[in-house]
Amino acid sequence: MNQTSIARFITFEGIDGAGKSTHIGFVADYLRQRGVALVCSREPGGTSLGEKLRELLLHEKMHLETEALLMFASRREHIAQVIAPALARGEWVVSDRFTDASFAYQGGGRGMDLRKMEALESWVHPDLQPDLTLLFDVPLAVARARLDATRALDKFEQEQADFFAATRNEYLRRAAQFPQRFRIIDSTQSIAAIQVELAKLLDVLLENNSTSD
Numbered sequence: 001m002n003q004t005s006i007a008r009f010i011t012f013e014g015i016d017g018a019g020k021s022t023h024i025g026f027v028a029d030y031l032r033q034r035g036v037a038l039v040c041s042r043e044p045g046g047t048s049l050g051e052k053l054r055e056l057l058l059h060e061k062m063h064l065e066t067e068a069l070l071m072f073a074s075r076r077e078h079i080a081q082v083i084a085p086a087l088a089r090g091e092w093v094v095s096d097r098f099t100d101a102s103f104a105y106q107g108g109g110r111g112m113d114l115r116k117m118e119a120l121e122s123w124v125h126p127d128l129q130p131d132l133t134l135l136f137d138v139p140l141a142v143a144r145a146r147l148d149a150t151r152a153l154d155k156f157e158q159e160q161a162d163f164f165a166a167t168r169n170e171y172l173r174r175a176a177q178f179p180q181r182f183r184i185i186d187s188t189q190s191i192a193a194i195q196v197e198l199a200k201l202l203d204v205l206l207e208n209n210s211t212s213d
């Protein structure tokens with residue numbers, strides 16, 4: 001990430017079990033305690049319709065392009081109802097996943113043509129990109145062990161190692177493609193160590209935002 005950039009739209013990404021959901025509440029609380037008005041949301045979901053689509057997406061088998069289209073349908077609604085209005089009010093948005101997840105899961109994991117994904121992205125949000133994307137990165141075995149220790153697995157979480165290897169590779173490819181926007185977090189660290197790293201990063205962002213206002 002460019003250290004002088006302003007961050008108001010922050011996305012959290014990573015393969016299932018990487019630990020991003022563990023840290024999103026920490027980031028939201030850290031920012032709120034420092035006077036930032038923000039909306040915390042997730043994809044798929046974030047709206048009433050989006051949460052219904054999430055249920056289908058996480059539990060129903062479907063064609064890979066149907067899956068991609070429904071992800072973008074949920075996103076269109078999320079942008080219209082939540083993200084764009086919040087940014088227009090001057091609030092920050094912290095989202096658990098956004099379009100990088102479609103590239104990683106439907107593109108990398110499922111093998112959908114990335115040109116189709118780019119077409120969907122240009123259609124659904126031609127002028128909107130996250131200012132900062134935190135990519136929680138871990139080896140597959142670590143993510144798998146964390147998931148297995150926690151809960152009943154959804155459709156994606158039940159995928160095999162080669163799916164997650166391809167998903168992770170696509171995340172890392174995008175991080176290399178957009179180095180100004182991505183910040184890779186080594187999620188094999190302890191939760192406490194990651195929070196120290198996140199706090200330092202957020203302090204820089206807050207400083208940049210205060211000097212740009």
Ligand SMILES: Nc1ncnc2c1ncn2[C@@H]1O[C@H](COP(=O)(O)OP(=O)(O)OP(=O)(O)O)[C@@H](O)[C@H]1O
Pocket residue numbers: 014015016017018019020021022023146147150157187188189190191194
């Ligand atoms: N750095 C860490 N060290 C050890 N355990 C962790 C760490 N981060 C998260 N965990 C644990 O791993 C499990 C999965 O974490 P979490 O739900 O945050 O993952 P996630 O990446 O958001 O997964 P998903 O995308 O499937 O929701 C939780 O039990 C959490 O407590």
Ligand SMILES: Cc1cn([C@H]2C[C@H](O)[C@@H](COP(=O)(O)O)O2)c(=O)[nH]c1=O
Pocket residue numbers: 016042043044071096097098099100101102103105106156157
């Ligand atoms: C936005 C988005 C999500 N997914 C997948 C990734 C995860 O397996 C689930 C969401 O569950 P989470 O544990 O709350 O992160 O959906 C996807 O395949 N494509 C997308 O665009």
